[in-house]
Amino acid sequence: MEESLQQFKADFFKALAHPLRIRILELLVDGKKNVNEIQSCLEKEGSAVSQQLSVLRGKNIVHGTKEGKKVYYSLSDPMIGELLGVAKDIFNNHLINTISRLEEMTINENNEEDM
Incomplete structure (x- = not known):
């Protein structure tokens, strides 16, 4: 099964x-x-x-x-629409995480240049 x-x-x-x-x-x-x-x-x-x-x-x-x-x-099945919505949320979360990592990298690079 x-x-x-x-x-x-x-x-x-x-x-x-x-x-x-x-x-x-x-x-x-x-x-x-x-x-x-x-x-x-x-x-x-x-x-x-x-x-x-x-x-x-x-x-x-x-x-x-x-x-x-x-x-x-x-x-x-109407749940297919819900599945597509969840996929969009996962995409947005992934995008937010990627942007956050890029911002952290930029901050770290700027801090290293200031030293």
Whole structure:
């Protein structure tokens, strides 16, 4: 059972491991969108968007619902939006830590020059 969970996590994160797929998911956090709307927001070609949506659909991260002639995509689980928010927080923490280290290095260099 534990190995199945680890495999699920690995496959899930592999499916997220593309900047365009992340961007698509960020758009879908705000609600369902069709391919044309996604293309327009991302300023990307239809084939690129469709290819990435196919990967996300294949891993059950998004699902499509046909309404008339259009297919609208949405997140299969709202917690995906929370995960993206946590990833952003981790990025910000990393950035803050890096800036702090750089500031410390600059202070140390200035102190050594004053001696």
